[in-house]
Amino acid sequence: MGVSIEDVAHRAGVSTATVSRALRNLPNVSAATRQRVLEVATELDYVITPIASRLASGRTNSIAVVAPFIGTWFFGEVLSGIERVLHREGLDLLLYAVPDERTQDDFFARMPLRRHVDGVVILTLSLSPDQQDVLRSLRVPVASVGDPLPESFSVGIDNETAAEIATNHLINLGHERIAMIGRGRSLAGRFTAPRQRRRGFERAMEDAGLDVPAVYDIDGEYSVPGGASAMAELLSLPEPPSAVFAQSDEMAAGAMQVMRRMGVQVPHDVSIVGFDDHELAEVLDLTTMAQPVAQRGEMAIEAVLTALAAGQVKTVAERELVHTRLVVRSSTAPR
């Protein structure tokens, strides 16, 4: 065990330098020599040891993806898009999850990515200035799916407008008592999408001259059970809403589950609109704001690869907005 480049060199009657060149398809190797080296390598079942190669070259051949969660539909989609591209390029994908604020702080404090990856993709995390500095100190191209990142590429959506459109859809159907299931107002700000979507919701309501009681702005934790609890609370209000804007399809699904259980008919009694166009939104017949999720991952990683190919340590400092669109199904109806 442990065939090394020297073994190949000896056997092929050339130097290790030549073996290295031949195996990496570098120029300045005669066809005959290259051929011979490849033969011997196959014969000996030799492959370059990545670790050694990395130390010598300084190139790590891997990209880190940092996400708050893995295992939700959204992140699975994004990850899947990124993996596809990385696989094509022969790069490794290192996955890190930072599920809560403490873990995130810790992650940036230890910064395990230092001299460890050639690039980074950040998913839907909003970083403190300090954390952005840490990232910058890595001196590798970074891109983000979600929040803009100073001096880097990011691909987002217009959350505020999208939420406004979703809400207007309900307003146009004649609803007046409209609640929103999102993320607690007081929760510290690791995520900006919830705040932006709230603003869009509030803007739509205000423009329509509609009132939003405080109890109509409720936390659903961006999860199915969270959406369920939130809806249960809304339904026990003296004046329950006749329509709900859920900031994610998962929360909308949880809400629908509770309504079914309590005999509340969708859309007859309550209309509901979600966000994302989750794989199962169509099955649930859920009206929702669709966004091209996997594509966002692909765009982000492509930006990193482009920078890498150009030898830059930064991605192009641009913010790309991909479009969202309202997909009307039958979870929404006139009041």
Next chain:
Amino acid sequence: MGVSIEDVAHRAGVSTATVSRALRNLPNVSAATRQRVLEVATELDYVITPIASRLASGRTNSIAVVAPFIGTWFFGEVLSGIERVLHREGLDLLLYAVPDERTQDDFFARMPLRRHVDGVVILTLSLSPDQQDVLRSLRVPVASVGDPLPESFSVGIDNETAAEIATNHLINLGHERIAMIGRGRSLAGRFTAPRQRRRGFERAMEDAGLDVPAVYDIDGEYSVPGGASAMAELLSLPEPPSAVFAQSDEMAAGAMQVMRRMGVQVPHDVSIVGFDDHELAEVLDLTTMAQPVAQRGEMAIEAVLTALAAGQVKTVAERELVHTRLVVRSSTAPR
């Protein structure tokens, strides 16, 4: 840029060896020295370069996870369980997807994991003998979520019995025309679960003296749209089934979607049972065979870590079966 262990050593007035020891919390360093080294390291913002450390020590500190897909609920759950454990241990998670047979063959032919990871977790892939050999040649602990692996740890479920139970549930409700949505019979064998579930289904039907016309065994590609197409076909049969066993909740969901669209009532006209207890199964009110998905990932990675801690190159050669259970909701009813 590029603070090295030598810089720290100089500044702290000790040797690089001592710095290395102090930073890794090895014994045989006086408290005072360790203290001093840590101070200097912080001062200089120094962290060990993983690549160099890996080359010198031979330990890569990373684990590879190989999955057919990422981005489906099942794999997201498993991955999530694995990541949690790995994060706790400070190990890196390298993610590889092999979505089709060609990619899988390629992956094992090139074997990018050689000398690159300390352990491997294989998710629901059935490996050819050659591929198993390649894996063995890595000489690192391997564990599998799914198929048994010779000489390694694996954590599975009893697919056949689970499918039998699901089918019996339908039979006990008085159904006789029962169809199964699974994976095409002729499709080459990267996955064994579909075959095992078919066997369970067939056994239950046979034991009940019920006939399964060939057209009742239909391919749903283990996806939502696949399940939808399959159900559409079943419904256009001269004698459509009165009950369906879907080998995954996603396929069941697709089937339900088609039924709703075609005005077929669940469970009044057709009963349906799924498999997995997907996050949204409860929302869909889908009867299903539940299994502890994330836990399977955790068990597999723990086996790898245990072997690693013991300095073994193999996990314990055991097959663990985790239990499944039928969760009855209202997608199934008496004929």
Next chain:
DNA sequence: ATGAAAGCGCTAACAA
């Protein structure tokens, strides 16, 4: 086109 040799930045014997 090819080879010699100096690193890459650490870790691990072994010695002191």
Next chain:
DNA sequence: TTGTTAGCGCTTTCAT
């Protein structure tokens, strides 16, 4: 407890 010194297995100038 601490230091010295070989490597780990490659890549990459610089010669030739």
